Amino acid sequence: VDTDLTDPAGDDLLAAATDLGTALRGLVAAGVATTVDAAELRAAAAAAREITGRLAVSLRTRDQLPPVDDLAQGRRTYNPVGGDGNPLAPPLRVRAEGDGVVAEVTLGLVYEGPPTLVHGGVSALMMDQLLAVATADAGLWGMTARLELDYRRPVPLEVPLVLRARISENTGRKTIATGTIARADDPDQTLLEARGVFVTPRPATSDAGREPDRKGRGGQPTDATAPAG
Amino acid sequence: VDTDLTDPAGDDLLAAATDLGTALRGLVAAGVATTVDAAELRAAAAAAREITGRLAVSLRTRDQLPPVDDLAQGRRTYNPVGGDGNPLAPPLRVRAEGDGVVAEVTLGLVYEGPPTLVHGGVSALMMDQLLAVATADAGLWGMTARLELDYRRPVPLEVPLVLRARISENTGRKTIATGTIARADDPDQTLLEARGVFVTPRPATSDAGREPDRKGRGGQPTDATAPAG
Numbered sequence: 293v294d295t296d297l298t299d300p301a302g303d304d305l306l307a308a309a310t311d312l313g314t315a316l317r318g319l320v321a322a323g324v325a326t327t328v329d330a331a332e333l334r335a336a337a338a339a340a341r342e343i344t345g346r347l348a349v350s351l352r353t354r355d356q357l358p359p360v361d362d363l364a365q366g367r368r369t370y371n372p373v374g375g376d377g378n379p380l381a382p383p384l385r386v387r388a389e390g391d392g393v394v395a396e397v398t399l400g401l402v403y404e405g406p407p408t409l410v411h412g413g414v415s416a417l418m419m420d421q422l423l424a425v426a427t428a429d430a431g432l433w434g435m436t437a438r439l440e441l442d443y444r445r446p447v448p449l450e451v452p453l454v455l456r457a458r459i460s461e462n463t464g465r466k467t468i469a470t471g472t473i474a475r476a477d478d479p480d481q482t483l484l485e486a487r488g489v490f491v492t493p494r495p496a497t498s499d500a501g502r503e504p505d506r507k508g509r510g511g512q513p514t515d516a517t518a519p520a521g
Numbered sequence: 522v523d524t525d526l527t528d529p530a531g532d533d534l535l536a537a538a539t540d541l542g543t544a545l546r547g548l549v550a551a552g553v554a555t556t557v558d559a560a561e562l563r564a565a566a567a568a569a570r571e572i573t574g575r576l577a578v579s580l581r582t583r584d585q586l587p588p589v590d591d592l593a594q595g596r597r598t599y600n601p602v603g604g605d606g607n608p609l610a611p612p613l614r615v616r617a618e619g620d621g622v623v624a625e626v627t628l629g630l631v632y633e634g635p636p637t638l639v640h641g642g643v644s645a646l647m648m649d650q651l652l653a654v655a656t657a658d659a660g661l662w663g664m665t666a667r668l669e670l671d672y673r674r675p676v677p678l679e680v681p682l683v684l685r686a687r688i689s690e691n692t693g694r695k696t697i698a699t700g701t702i703a704r705a706d707d708p709d710q711t712l713l714e715a716r717g718v719f720v721t722p723r724p725a726t727s728d729a730g731r732e733p734d735r736k737g738r739g740g741q742p743t744d745a746t747a748p749a750g
Contacts, residue, residue, distance in 0.1 A: 304559045305558070305559045305562075307559070308559035308560075308562035308563050308566075309562055311562065311563055311566045312552055312562045312563070312565055312566040312569070313552065314566070315565075315566035315567075315569040315570050315573070316548065316549055316552050316566075316569055318569075318570065318573050319545065319548075319569045319570075319572055319573045319576075320545055320549065320608045320609065322572075322573045322576040322577045322580065323541055323542065323545050323576055323606075323608065324599045324606065324607055324608075325580040325581050326576040326577065326579060326580055326581075327579045327580065327581050327587075327588055328575070328576060328578065328579050329534070330533045330534045330536070330537035331537075332575065332576070333534075333537035333538055333540065333541045333576075334537050334540055334541070335575070336541055336544075336572050336575060336576055337537075337540045337541040337543070337544035337545075338544075339568070339571070339572050340541070340544040340545055340547075340548045340569075340572060341544050341547065341548075342568070343548055343551075343565050343568050343569060344544070344547050344548045344551045346557070346561065346564070346565060347548075347551040347552060347555040347557060347561070347562075347565055348551045348555065349557065350555060350556045350557050351551065351554040351555055351556065352554050352555075352556050352630075354630065354637050354678050354679050355637065357636060358556075359556055370553045370630065370631075370633065371633075371634070371640070372631060372632055372633070372634070372640050372642070372643060373640070373642060377552075377553065378553055378631065379549045379552060379553075379608070380549065380608075380609045380631060380632075401581075401583065401599065402599075402601060402607065402609060403601055403609075404599065404600075404601070405600070405601075406664075407586060408583050408584065411600070411601050411602070411646070411649070411650075412649045412653070412665040412668065413601075413602060413645060413646035413647065413648070413649030413650055414601060414646060416642060416645035416646060416649055416668060416670075417640075417642035417643060417645060417646045418642065419642070420640070420641045420642030420645055421640075421642055424641070435635075435672070435675075436641040436672050437671070437672055438669070438670065438671050438672065439641065439645060439668075439669070439670040439672070440667070440668070440669050440670075441645075441667065441668040441669075442666070442667050443664070443665050443666055443667065443668070446664075449583050450583050
């Protein structure tokens with residue numbers, strides 16, 4: 293069964309999905325950093341396949357939303373950047389601050405590009421999400437039309453980072469959001485600058501596609517949709 | 522022990538690391554798509570934590586390279602885009618074709634942004650890697666200085682995609698690479714365009730930091746370094 297009849301709001305299911313996401317995030321981190329021998333790696337792989345078999349007895353398809361999601365609340369449990377249930381997600385916790393949004397994150401070896409540094413594409417992945425959340429939070433939701441990233445200095449692994457984003461311009465259906473990555477202990481030295489252009493689809497073609505902001509106002513999720521803050 | 526004395530080349534260890542990466546990739550995919558009940562999710566989480574405990578008895582730190590890596594060969598087993606050993610990696614298989622590089626990939630629910638579509642940041646993550654590989658392959662390795670992405674049309678999940686990248690310009694230490702994402706069954710309709718600026722560090726400061734290309738010529742890896750072959 294997909295939902296427990298004694299848990300009509302799905303709170304228990306969401307807690308369990310978050311528990312599994314957290315456990316798998318830890319397993320992935322250990323799998324990437326472990327130095328155990330080949331026999332131990334193979335034993336771990338076999339044990340992982342056993343769990344997979346148990347989870348795979350009932351899978352949703354691409355066209356089914358997760359039972360734990362709540363679009364009206366803007367809750368996307370398996371978002372690959374901010375979703376608690378997705379082991380790939382750092383996960384990025386985004387909150388409103390000042391005239392924009394901010395997130396703190398520390399990235400481990402799973403996200404490594406050059407030795408000891410965050411993969412440049414991972415920085416792009418996080419900033420796409422953060423700019424989109426800032427746009428949605430301001431009630432200016434839209435689809436990402438363009439993303440620009442300037443890599444000023446290397447972004448280190450295993451160091452607390454602070455990510456910021458805010459709206460810098462809005463003209464009609466087009467919104468521009470900008471953001472930065474910096475070390476939490478040196479927030480004024482920008483390591484990376486990001487700029488995103490978001491375009492709200494024309495009402496005629498998208499009345500059913502309203503985007504919820506971080507607080508859950510509005511309709512259908514895009515990249516912007518983070519777990520309800 | 523980190524390496525098996527009967528396996529001096531580390532081939533068996535690499536095969537085992539790949540096996541674990543593959544198994545965990547499958548587990549993550551099942552974890553994101555499963556619709557089993559809360560009790561089953563919790564049982565899976567507990568079993569995953571048991572495996573984590575066994576792998577975590579010996580972990581490398583940020584400053585230790587993985588025992589299965591081979592920088593001279595350009596082999597980065599845990600790269601988050603192309604690394605077989607990293608469950609986050611799709612994994613993107615890159616090969617030379619014509620005057621550039623090409624990769625085919627089909628992305629599942631783990632990489633979902635808006636419902637049924639690839640997260641915009643995931644497209645950015647993949648293209649950063651592909652542009653860097655094209656640059657390194659051409660012997661023009663450098664650090665990503667700027668990345669630009671134009672999202673022309675939505676990129677669908679569970680549809681075979683073809684990603685291409687090539688060098689478009691080189692002046693001194695600066696190289697510009699461009700690339701695209703398209704459906705494999707409609708390769709001429711561009712869904713996304715990417716452009717990356719890569720800068721080779723000055724020789725005076727980087728003689729020890731030569732970047733290997735995809736075939737393993739040269740020194741130290743950046744995002745560009747994909748698994749050999």
